[in-house]
Amino acid sequence: MSATAPASRVLISEVGPRDGLQNAHAIMPTEAKRRWITALAAAGLSEIEVGSFVRPDRVPQLADTAEVVAHALTLPGLTVAVLAPNARGAERAIAAGVHKITVPVSASRAHALANVGMTPEQSVEALRAIAALRDAAPEGHRPTIEGGLSTAFGCTLQGAVPEDDVVRLAVAMVEAGADEVGLSDTTGMGNPSQVKRLVRAVRAAIGHRLSGVHLHDTRGLALANAFAAWEEGIGTFDGSLAGLGGCPFAPGASGNAVTEDLVSMFHDLGVATGIDLDRLIAARAILAEALPGEALHGAAAKWRSARVAA
Amino acid sequence: MSATAPASRVLISEVGPRDGLQNAHAIMPTEAKRRWITALAAAGLSEIEVGSFVRPDRVPQLADTAEVVAHALTLPGLTVAVLAPNARGAERAIAAGVHKITVPVSASRAHALANVGMTPEQSVEALRAIAALRDAAPEGHRPTIEGGLSTAFGCTLQGAVPEDDVVRLAVAMVEAGADEVGLSDTTGMGNPSQVKRLVRAVRAAIGHRLSGVHLHDTRGLALANAFAAWEEGIGTFDGSLAGLGGCPFAPGASGNAVTEDLVSMFHDLGVATGIDLDRLIAARAILAEALPGEALHGAAAKWRSARVAA
Numbered sequence: 001m002s003a004t005a006p007a008s009r010v011l012i013s014e015v016g017p018r019d020g021l022q023n024a025h026a027i028m029p030t031e032a033k034r035r036w037i038t039a040l041a042a043a044g045l046s047e048i049e050v051g052s053f054v055r056p057d058r059v060p061q062l063a064d065t066a067e068v069v070a071h072a073l074t075l076p077g078l079t080v081a082v083l084a085p086n087a088r089g090a091e092r093a094i095a096a097g098v099h100k101i102t103v104p105v106s107a108s109r110a111h112a113l114a115n116v117g118m119t120p121e122q123s124v125e126a127l128r129a130i131a132a133l134r135d136a137a138p139e140g141h142r143p144t145i146e147g148g149l150s151t152a153f154g155c156t157l158q159g160a161v162p163e164d165d166v167v168r169l170a171v172a173m174v175e176a177g178a179d180e181v182g183l184s185d186t187t188g189m190g191n192p193s194q195v196k197r198l199v200r201a202v203r204a205a206i207g208h209r210l211s212g213v214h215l216h217d218t219r220g221l222a223l224a225n226a227f228a229a230w231e232e233g234i235g236t237f238d239g240s241l242a243g244l245g246g247c248p249f250a251p252g253a254s255g256n257a258v259t260e261d262l263v264s265m266f267h268d269l270g271v272a273t274g275i276d277l278d279r280l281i282a283a284r285a286i287l288a289e290a291l292p293g294e295a296l297h298g299a300a301a302k303w304r305s306a307r308v309a310a
Numbered sequence: 311m312s313a314t315a316p317a318s319r320v321l322i323s324e325v326g327p328r329d330g331l332q333n334a335h336a337i338m339p340t341e342a343k344r345r346w347i348t349a350l351a352a353a354g355l356s357e358i359e360v361g362s363f364v365r366p367d368r369v370p371q372l373a374d375t376a377e378v379v380a381h382a383l384t385l386p387g388l389t390v391a392v393l394a395p396n397a398r399g400a401e402r403a404i405a406a407g408v409h410k411i412t413v414p415v416s417a418s419r420a421h422a423l424a425n426v427g428m429t430p431e432q433s434v435e436a437l438r439a440i441a442a443l444r445d446a447a448p449e450g451h452r453p454t455i456e457g458g459l460s461t462a463f464g465c466t467l468q469g470a471v472p473e474d475d476v477v478r479l480a481v482a483m484v485e486a487g488a489d490e491v492g493l494s495d496t497t498g499m500g501n502p503s504q505v506k507r508l509v510r511a512v513r514a515a516i517g518h519r520l521s522g523v524h525l526h527d528t529r530g531l532a533l534a535n536a537f538a539a540w541e542e543g544i545g546t547f548d549g550s551l552a553g554l555g556g557c558p559f560a561p562g563a564s565g566n567a568v569t570e571d572l573v574s575m576f577h578d579l580g581v582a583t584g585i586d587l588d589r590l591i592a593a594r595a596i597l598a599e600a601l602p603g604e605a606l607h608g609a610a611a612k613w614r615s616a617r618v619a620a
Contacts, residue, residue, distance in 0.1 A: 188613070189578075191575060191578035191579050192534075192537045192579070193579050193580075194578075217609070218609065218613050219571070219574060219575070219578070219609050219610065219613055220533055220568070220571045220574075220575075220608070220609030220610070221533055221575060221578075221609075223530055223531055223533070223534045224502075224533045224534035224536075224537045224575070226534075227502045227534045227537070227538070228537070254609075254612070254613065254616070258530070261529070261530045264529060264530075265501060265529070265530075265531060265534070268499075268501035268504075268529070268531075269501050269502070269503050270503075298530070299527070299528065299529050299530030299531075299564075300529065300530070302564070303498070303528050303529055303564065306564070
């Protein structure tokens with residue numbers, strides 16, 4: 001597969017209502033989630049992962065996902081995504097009418113067991129079962145399935161993750177029925193040269209099925225890694241407003257790539273996002289109010305307020 | 311000039327004692343500066359900008375630069391640099407025995423006037439006078455002169471800075487006697503594509519005289535921009551411990567590239583720095599003690615302590 005040219009327009013996919021909230025100290029009220037998702041969509045975000053269908057006793061912050069999905073589906077033009085690690089969750093997702101299901105598969109065996117209680121191979125089998133559910137659903141109710149390849153750039157539990165494992169699992173996910181595969185730097189251990197190498201290696205194996213990257217800012221490299229991925233032709237970038245997030249089952253991992261900083265960077269690069277940066281930043285107020293005490297990260301919110309004050 | 315391959319070893323040049331302290335709220339006691347610089351050198355930093363010879367009533371934080379230089383010169387193997395904007399300052403720098411003088415020349419006329427009270431062209435003439443002082447000094451007492459091209463990537467006062475102005479001034483600085491030219495993103499407005507373009511354009515004009523980049527993290531892009539510059543063959547990167555700094559005469563600009571995050575990134579990239587990251591991070595304690603209330607930035611200090619705690 002030859003290198004792909006950098007995209008002149010990218011898709012910024014918001015994962016805060018799922019990846020951000022599952023790591024928040026407080027549980028955000030359903031009503032605040034609705035307002036937040038509405039504000040994000042109004043700012044121009046066209047894809048939002050609004051929750052996950054997992055055991056509510058394990059992730060109580062997302063126990064109201066069905067309600068949140070129902071609201072998100074009323075927002076015109078919005079792709080409504082959820083995370084589901086197994087067929088039971090995917091059944092609920094399909095019943096709820098989501099447009100997209102992300103199925104996590106960890107490249108690190110240690111993280112896979114800690115995160116979803118399955119080996120990577122068992123997660124691939126779960127993805128196969130979810131794809132079968134999708135295929136059995138009536139037309140118009142078949143969600144896109146994205147395999148989310150976690151810890152693709154390293155794991156705080158296992159250490160280095162061999163590139164061959166990542167490529168092998170990406171191939172297995174596509175073979176099991178994933179429409180798309182995203183590479184997740186769950187622990188924020190990736191560096192931009194590694195991003196370029198891994199994108200090339202995975203693209204050589206699964207071509208256009210490689211859709212996007214999901215980056216964390218543990219080492220301050222989320223934007224550098226996003227730039228590197230963009231240079232290699234990646235066109236979809238997960239982000240979380242104010243950088244909320246982390247992974248409860250990956251010690252030492254910290255927040256997601258900051259959505260508004262991704263948007264700011266791409267606009268600076270002359271790349272269209274369809275997103276209004278000022279309206280996006282304004283949506284942080286909902287987080288400040290509904291998640292008191294939670295740290296809000298990000299450079300764009302700071303420099304734009306300094307600019308207004310100057 | 312053809313593209314240069316990425317360096318397998320880079321020089322991280324610490325500017326905290328100059329660029330960091332001139333923007334700090336408190337004045338760091340001379341004794342603490344000595345301990346800080348000693349700790350930085352002990353961590354493996356081989357070049358430190360320890361102060362500036364400017365009017366003490368304008369920058370009282372650096373009024374003790376001659377004393378600090380005298381101490382820094384006792385540290386074996388350390389390149390001792392200072393900033394001097396004019397011949398009067400350079401005379402004091404040469405008398406103090408520094409190894410290197412950085413002469414700031416702003417590409418933005420508005421910033422040049424606000425920062426040093428001279429037009430860009432007058433700053434080039436100041437550099438010429440400083441080069442004459444260097445040439446007149448006895449052998450063994452002739453410092454390297456680096457022209458620091460400020461606001462090369464944009465200016466909060468002027469707005470966009472034309473690439474042609476940057477290239478023209480870089481050529482003028484070399485012609486006036488600068489041994490090296492560094493590109494400064496004083497306001498943190500640069501983006502990684504722009505960094506690549508500008509490095510190529512300036513290198514095409516002055517070749518190996520283009521030495522390094524000085525980046526700020528206003529938009530969270532300091533590391534992305536450093537990576538882009540490294541990919542274009544740049545081998546010297548200014549940083550400030552804990553990201554101290556900014557520019558009092560560039561509204562909205564915030565901290566410098568965080569030295570320890572630069573070191574962490576280059577080590578992740580497999581690039582040698584000669585610096586011990588743990589000892590470098592430990593030196594932050596001196597800042598915390600000697601500059602109470604000052605915000606200390608940086609990802610490396612956080613994730614390494616999380617790793618230890620996990």
